[in-house]
Amino acid sequence: MRIPTSGAGMFALMGSLVVGLAFSAVSARAQDLPLAQVLPELILREITLAPTFVGAHVAHFSPLTNEVNNPVIGIVQGFNTQMATQFSTFPLGSSSGGMTYVFDESVGTFTRGSASFGPLFAERALTIGRRKVNAGFTYQHTSYDTFEGQPLDDGSIKFYLTHQDCCHFPDPTTFTDLVEIPDGSRFNPPFEGDLIEAALSVRASTDTMAAFANYGVSDRWDIGLAVPLVSVNLDVGVRARIIRLSTPLAPEVHTFEAGNPAATQALRRSGHASGLGDVVLRTKYRFLGMAAGGLAAAVDVRLPTGDEDELLGTGGVQGKVLLVASNEGGRFGQHVNIGYTVARGDVAGTVAGLSATSLPDEINYSGGLEFIASPRLTLMGDVIGRTLRHAGRLAVASKAFEYSAGASFAGGPGPGCAGVPGRTCTTASFDEFSPRPGNLTLLLGAGGVKFNPVGNWLISASVLFPRTDAGLRSRVTTTVGVDYAF
Amino acid sequence: MSSKRRHPVAAAALMLALAASSQNDLAAAGMPQAQAQAAAAESGVRDALQRYSAALESLDVNAVKKVQPSIPTDSLAKAFKDMRELKVNIDDVRVISADATTARVSCRVTQTLTPRVGSRRTTAVTRVMRLRRDADTWVIDGFER
Numbered sequence: 001m002r003i004p005t006s007g008a009g010m011f012a013l014m015g016s017l018v019v020g021l022a023f024s025a026v027s028a029r030a031q032d033l034p035l036a037q038v039l040p041e042l043i044l045r046e047i048t049l050a051p052t053f054v055g056a057h058v059a060h061f062s063p064l065t066n067e068v069n070n071p072v073i074g075i076v077q078g079f080n081t082q083m084a085t086q087f088s089t090f091p092l093g094s095s096s097g098g099m100t101y102v103f104d105e106s107v108g109t110f111t112r113g114s115a116s117f118g119p120l121f122a123e124r125a126l127t128i129g130r131r132k133v134n135a136g137f138t139y140q141h142t143s144y145d146t147f148e149g150q151p152l153d154d155g156s157i158k159f160y161l162t163h164q165d166c167c168h169f170p171d172p173t174t175f176t177d178l179v180e181i182p183d184g185s186r187f188n189p190p191f192e193g194d195l196i197e198a199a200l201s202v203r204a205s206t207d208t209m210a211a212f213a214n215y216g217v218s219d220r221w222d223i224g225l226a227v228p229l230v231s232v233n234l235d236v237g238v239r240a241r242i243i244r245l246s247t248p249l250a251p252e253v254h255t256f257e258a259g260n261p262a263a264t265q266a267l268r269r270s271g272h273a274s275g276l277g278d279v280v281l282r283t284k285y286r287f288l289g290m291a292a293g294g295l296a297a298a299v300d301v302r303l304p305t306g307d308e309d310e311l312l313g314t315g316g317v318q319g320k321v322l323l324v325a326s327n328e329g330g331r332f333g334q335h336v337n338i339g340y341t342v343a344r345g346d347v348a349g350t351v352a353g354l355s356a357t358s359l360p361d362e363i364n365y366s367g368g369l370e371f372i373a374s375p376r377l378t379l380m381g382d383v384i385g386r387t388l389r390h391a392g393r394l395a396v397a398s399k400a401f402e403y404s405a406g407a408s409f410a411g412g413p414g415p416g417c418a419g420v421p422g423r424t425c426t427t428a429s430f431d432e433f434s435p436r437p438g439n440l441t442l443l444l445g446a447g448g449v450k451f452n453p454v455g456n457w458l459i460s461a462s463v464l465f466p467r468t469d470a471g472l473r474s475r476v477t478t479t480v481g482v483d484y485a486f
Numbered sequence: 487m488s489s490k491r492r493h494p495v496a497a498a499a500l501m502l503a504l505a506a507s508s509q510n511d512l513a514a515a516g517m518p519q520a521q522a523q524a525a526a527a528e529s530g531v532r533d534a535l536q537r538y539s540a541a542l543e544s545l546d547v548n549a550v551k552k553v554q555p556s557i558p559t560d561s562l563a564k565a566f567k568d569m570r571e572l573k574v575n576i577d578d579v580r581v582i583s584a585d586a587t588t589a590r591v592s593c594r595v596t597q598t599l600t601p602r603v604g605s606r607r608t609t610a611v612t613r614v615m616r617l618r619r620d621a622d623t624w625v626i627d628g629f630e631r
Contacts, residue, residue, distance in 0.1 A: 099604045101598075103611060104565065105629060106558055109542060109572065110599045111565040330536040358500070375568070375603045483602065 029191040034309035035271045036348035039236050040064070042269050043159055043198050046242045050258045053218055053324050060254075061161040061196045071322070072161055077395050079147070079157075080464060081318075081357040082146055082345045083204070086280065086472040088314045091121050091444070091464075092138070092210050092226055099456055099485045104130050104221065111116075114292040116333040117378040117450035120479075122366040124326035124335045125296035127286050128216045128485070131152050135213035135291045136458070137485025142474045143205040147471035150434070155199035155239060158244035163192040163254075163403060166442075172419035187418035187425055191253045193246035193403025197430070206230060208277065212483075220286045228277035228281050230312045233270075241331050242267040245428055248478055251451040253437070273310035278301045292328035292454065308348035316345015317360035340364065346347070360388040360440075368446070376453075382446040383467070387439050397434040400427040444465040448479070456485040521586050527584035531617055539574040541595070554626040571600040572621040578612070587619045590630075601628070 033041055045064040063070035066190045100113030118124050128134055150156045168183035169175055170389055178189070186192040207230070214224035240256070241264045251261030283302045288295040300320040306313020322339035346356035368382035408417065408422030417425035448462025466479040534553060541549035545566045547559050578594040578600075596610040614630040 039546050101568075101599065101601060101604065103609050104561070107597070108554070108629065109562075109564045109565055109597060109612075110569070110607075111561070112568040112601070112603070115568075249494075259508075392495060452603050468528070 006321070014023065033269070033271070033352035034083050034348075035232060035234050035273050035311045036080070036309050038234055038269050038271050039055045039077050039083070039200075039202070040073075042236055043076050043161075043200070043240050046267055047161065047196060047198060047238065047265060050255055052252050052258060060164045060166060063161065063311050065163070066164045066166070070162065070164075072159055075358070075394070076159060077431050078392060079346050079433060081470050082174070082391070082394065082440070083144075083147070084308070084311055084348045085231065085314070085359070086309065086442070087204070087206060087311045089386075091386075092140075092208070092212075092228060092280065093149045099124060099134070099452065099458060100132065100241060102127050110444065113326055114333065115331075115372045116292075116328060116370040116380075117377065117460075118333075118380075119335050119368050119370060120382050120448050120450075120460065121382055121444075121464070122332070122335050122337045122368055122382050123285050123296070123322060123324045124299055125220060125288075125294040125324050126326065127220055127222045127284060127296070128214055130215040130219045133213065133486040134483055135486070136481060138208075138210045138212070138460075138479055138481035140208045140210070140477060140479040141205065142208075142464075142477040144202075145475045146469065146473045147202075150396065150470065151306065152200075152202040152204070156202040157202075157288045158200045158430070158432060159200065159284060160195040160243075160401065160432050161198060162186060164190060164195055166256070173421055174245050181362075184213070184330075185368070185418060187404040187423075190404040190406065190417070190420055190423055191250070193401075193405075194239050194254050195243040195245060195401055195403075195428075195430075196456050198228045198244050199239045199241075201239070203233075203235040205233045210277075214282070214448040222282075222284045222291070224280065224282040226280040228279075228306075229275070230306060231272070231274040232311045233272050235266040235270040235312070237266065241265070243428075243430075245401070254353055260364050267370045273307070275307060275310065277306040278313040278318075279305045281333050290327065291334070291443065293326040296326075298324055298337075306343060311348065313358055314343075314345065315348050316343050318359070318362075320362075320364060321459075324451050324480075328370075333372070334368070336367040338365050350462075360391040362389065363387040376451060380446075380448060380450070382461075384444045384446060384464075385441065386443075387441045389439055391440040392435070393436045393438055393440055394433040396431050397437050397450060398431045398482065399434065400431045402427050440471055441468065456486070458483050487544055494590050502504075523586045524581065527586070527589045527619075528581050530619065530624040531581060531584070532579060532625060534617055535576045535579060535593060538626060539576050542574045545572060545574055548629045552625075555620075556628055558627075566572050568601055568603065569599060570602050573598040582614070588627075589617045589624070591617060 001312055045062050047061055059307045063073050102113050104111040114126050165182035167178050167180045168188045169178055172188050208228050210226050210228040212226040214222050216222050237394050242254050254266040255261045259265035284296050284298040286294050286296040302318040304313055304316055308315030318341050320339050320341040322337050324337050326335035343359040344362050345359045349360050364386055366382055366384040368379040373379050403428050404417040404423045417423040444464050445467050446462055446464045449459045450458055454459055460481040462479045466473040495509055506566045538553040541553050547563045550557055574597045576593050582590040582592055592614050594610055594612050598608040600606045616627040617624050618627045
């Protein structure tokens, strides 16, 4: 095999390698359900009761089985799709090459394009130079800890499943001739007022190995691609307990274990998927050059090559246009990026029967500083902001659930609650996520180093940490990378 | 076939012989003044390029400034700071025009840089320079490309 010596040849070789690597990485999963469906299935279908003498209450708290218009489905779907969106759109490293020497006609010799090795996740205006190639790999580990400020893995996040509005007694005073037609309330029959509290425990992590290559078409114009290979681990646990609002004196009606009304139910599903993520095609054009800086326009196109059902990709096409400004003076470099991402496609994790959630457009903004500690070492810090337009938020709010309280099914003077003598129509309130329209703003801080050990090799290491409680958060995301400039 | 191949070589030899003969004739007859100036300029220009090449290799801003007074010294000093070694070779020198005080020259500048950070790289650029006579020496006035 002939090894190419030109930049274009090297870029073609690197491109072929990363694309070949990517497409040989068939997505694989180790469970019967797609990862994007694990959480809704567990909460909305798999919590079932023990059969009792009262009747077939087994799936009466399983809205996916019996009541697809139950509002809790929308809440769980909102949670699930936000997780899916943020899993697959976590920022990859920047395309800014770290080591650029250009022939400067004004001095008649080479000058180093920049003494800084460039930002971590943002872009800078500097391009890598005509016929130059830089290529490498980054590895990123993200372990998610909180969602909207709530710990993910300790059962703090709770969903409340109402009993199916299964039926009613035409004459509530007699409790006879049950009609299996909903009456629009959880008062009749009274046992419909019970709830199941599903306390969620999620351990979720992603490992992303991204191969990238950039080529300088001219001194002002770069093209490139990034090919992520993604591995997702998801472990979802639910501890369900019956909140016996209506049946404290008839606990056998709803129970997870015959003869043991205090029993709870613990369910767990774990899954793993790995494969090609969403391939990113990149280009950057520096339209205003200044010493070690200037203004540039960049476009990233994120292709839906990752399997969205396995949380490996977004499930849509995203096109990001970015205006990049950067400068360097003394031992400091600065960079600012402002952009907009247009998205087309639907997010994975939609629950069967509900309309799909569209992948949100994004407003992108980032900025940061680079400190040139030595010619071989650059320290940098970035702030990376993304506003997911109309993605909605889930905020914890007190939610009232109606039920019929009373001593028993019968007795006492009428008319009582919904015609049931001796009972009182009332509500109980619990804290639960509640959908709220609006934008979701995710703000990350990043700090790291880029180090040149020898030749044209560059090693980078960084940490990303969230600056807000919004959405899905990872306390710390670590990224390491290596790249080489040809 | 082989005899045909020899023809261009023979033709070139003939041309060279004719050219040498005509130059000798001109010298004997006394060169026109313009041609004599060009010949003198070419010698001075080649010397200037030699000094320019050596100055760049020395990574000494002052030495370069002596050959190219107009060079932006701050930028050059910054460039030299990032260099460990610079090898410069200037060839394909062609005097485009010359008189007693100015000259335009095309040449190929090949530079091999060993930077302090990064690996060695070579670039060859064909440049057109303007030179002027400054007292007894020629200096680079600027680059056209």
